[in-house]
Amino acid sequence: MINIRPFREEDNDALLNIEKLCPQGNEEYAMVIDKGPDITARYELYDNWEIRVAEKDATAVGWIGWTIKQGTDEPYLYIAEVMVHPDHRRQGIAVELVREAERAAAEVKASHIYSYVYEPNEAFMNLFDKMGYMREKNIQVISMSAYKKEDVKAGYELERINPEDIHEAVKLLNDYYHGNTHFTPFSTESFRDYAEKILGYGLENFIVAKWKGHIVACAGLWDTSVLMEVTYTKEPMMWKFMTNTYGILRHFVSMPRIPGEGEVCKLHSIVDHAFEQEHSHAMEDILKYCNNLMYDTNCEFFGAYTDPDDPIIGIMKKFKPMYEKLYLYAKPISGKVPDFNRMHVDCRDTIL
Ligand SMILES: CC(C)(COP(=O)(O)OP(=O)(O)OC[C@H]1O[C@@H](n2cnc3c(N)ncnc32)[C@H](O)[C@@H]1OP(=O)(O)O)[C@@H](O)C(=O)NCCC(=O)NCCS
Structure with missing residues (x-):
């Protein structure tokens, strides 16, 4: 019973x-x-x-x-x-x-x-x-491995958000997700409260790219490993094949890594990303900056969960990611x- x-x-x-x-x-x-x-x-x-x-x-x-x-x-x-x-x-x-x-x-x-x-x-x-x-x-699940340092050189100013700039980032987020189902527009206060409430995130992990003093791209880098550790207990044949191929190629050139079967993965997530369409290089720079943070701290895997029509997917492609679905x-x-x-x-x- x-x-x-x-x-x-x-x-x-x-x-x-x-x-x-x-x-x-x-x-x-x-x-x-x-x-x-x-x-x-x-x-x-x-x-x-x-x-x-x-x-x-x-x-x-x-x-x-x-x-x-x-x-x-x-x-x-x-x-x-x-x-x-x-x-x-x-x-x-x-x-x-x-x-x-x-x-x-x-x-x-x-x-x-x-x-x-x-x-x-x-x-x-x-x-x-x-x-x-x-x-x-x-929903597209994209996982990248920080397998090499990236050159951040598109000329944007990258910084952790200054509290005085939150309203500008909020406007960018609200414009980017305007009309999207399940999106409730943020106010300066609600965004601050939301980001600070999320363990492993917080405004200190929210990065902005500025062009001529204005925010044109932003994203958070959330350490989700404080809430969950993921282990692939069974991996698709294709991943095993790619692991072997990358392993051979790695002798000659740096190659992305795929988590091994049974390996405990501590993941970070790219969240609350938004960018002005004409500044996709600013978004790319933020991803490179996050990649380098991951690389320097030996945290290998980071990724995002997005609508399959989100233009960030085209940018993430350059990082040779793995794709899964929800x-x-x-x-x-x-x-x-x-x-x-x-x-x-x-x-x-x-x-x-
Ligand atoms: C998914 C899960 C919660 C189902 O629990 P459950 O109590 O066995 O499910 P129920 O007995 O209520 O099954 C209801 C229906 O679900 C489907 N179903 C459940 N288990 C299934 C299985 N192993 N294979 C195919 N269909 C299944 C069937 O249609 C079933 O109806 P039926 O028994 O009349 O054929 C359970 O398998 C589980 O805990 N899985 C691992 C955790 C997980 O993946 N959770 C979901 C993500 S959070």
């Missing part, structure tokens, strides 16, 4: 242990995430959150976590994770957990629920298919699923 109840602090270790047994993916391609030591740390990035634990004979066997966000008109709910212990799968526990989120969404008259599915995670996709969610969008699944609750044609990816959602 399954009982679903609110999270209690003493669940922490049990849930972390379950997550370690829960690679997301299939037999050929999967990753496992370690969010130790605090399962709730990733939820503290949001204004509100809820975890419901499924227990069997008073033992935690799974959980779901979500946050409710305020849209321009109506609230909507993001399902951050659903995990079920491998010994208790295919008994309908995940269905019951997702129903909990749907009830919470209905209570606040949320327009819709959305969630991300890592591309090889067929079980999670089938779960959403079964429950009437639709795959609305592919699928956005959504379901209407008290309103409609919005048009995801062009959307803003909330970086806090990418702690998978």
